[in-house]
Amino acid sequence: MSLNAHGVSWHAGAGPVVDGVTLDVEPGQTLGLLGPNGSGKSSLLRLLAGVRRTSSGVVRLDERPLSAWPSRTLARRLATMGQHAQTDVDVTVADVVALGRVPHQGAWRPTSAADRAAVDAACAAAGIGHLRGRTWRTLSGGEQQRTQLARALAQEPTELLLDEPTNHLDISHQLELLALVRALPVTTVVALHDLNLAAQFCDSVAVLVEGRLRAHGPTTSVLTEALIAEVYDVRSVVGHDPATGRPWVRFLPPG
Numbered sequence: 001m002s003l004n005a006h007g008v009s010w011h012a013g014a015g016p017v018v019d020g021v022t023l024d025v026e027p028g029q030t031l032g033l034l035g036p037n038g039s040g041k042s043s044l045l046r047l048l049a050g051v052r053r054t055s056s057g058v059v060r061l062d063e064r065p066l067s068a069w070p071s072r073t074l075a076r077r078l079a080t081m082g083q084h085a086q087t088d089v090d091v092t093v094a095d096v097v098a099l100g101r102v103p104h105q106g107a108w109r110p111t112s113a114a115d116r117a118a119v120d121a122a123c124a125a126a127g128i129g130h131l132r133g134r135t136w137r138t139l140s141g142g143e144q145q146r147t148q149l150a151r152a153l154a155q156e157p158t159e160l161l162l163d164e165p166t167n168h169l170d171i172s173h174q175l176e177l178l179a180l181v182r183a184l185p186v187t188t189v190v191a192l193h194d195l196n197l198a199a200q201f202c203d204s205v206a207v208l209v210e211g212r213l214r215a216h217g218p219t220t221s222v223l224t225e226a227l228i229a230e231v232y233d234v235r236s237v238v239g240h241d242p243a244t245g246r247p248w249v250r251f252l253p254p255g
């Protein structure tokens, strides 16, 4: 087992935002986190990353509660990529990517050859080598997103938690990013709105509705016309690609 949530809830305001979620993420797997707007995907990702404390229940990494991990060790293991990374400071792309190395560096240890190699590899993988000298604030939304991915990759994590990593990307970069993430020997949880991207790239999916886990399992079993109608109130046809066996979804007009 890699990451595991057991009976995890998080309350904000009047009621639970995440409500009793139990979920195992197998090592090396790419798990898609699906659900309508406001269903709790980002909140659950923050709980899985340990950046937010559960109101009840426990998140474990390798069967050990996150709270029992030394923070630096945890920071080396878990990398996150959020939806809205912003800064008012004039930092370069190279500076942002190098932040991924901080958990690996001691207070008095200078940047090592391993740090430089990890940053180079991450920039190459995310296709941002040519942007390294640019100021972060001058980047397009998609370029910022790929820079954040490079920062997360430079961290050389074993678990990667991505919140809608494709939302600013053109179709080519969407496919590239998810193919890259899927090929990594890393356990990944990725919140997605695009059901066809989930169908194509996720080994399994977890579907949240109003903070509760409505379904979890292999993508092929979970992504059905009935589930899509129930969760999103949209009619669809779900087929399977004969070459890959993977599902695809075609949405139908209301009526």
Ligand SMILES: Nc1ncnc2c1ncn2[C@@H]1O[C@H](COP(=O)(O)OP(=O)(O)OP(=O)(O)O)[C@@H](O)[C@H]1O
Pocket (backbone or CB within 6 Å): 012, 013, 017, 035, 036, 037, 038, 039, 040, 041, 042, 043, 044
């Ligand atoms: N700090 C907070 N205080 C109060 N309510 C919150 C807080 N954070 C999130 N919420 C609410 O919890 C619900 C779930 O939010 P969350 O961002 O986790 O959903 P999501 O599934 O990621 O949504 P989206 O698909 O729109 O990004 C929303 O109704 C949101 O307004």
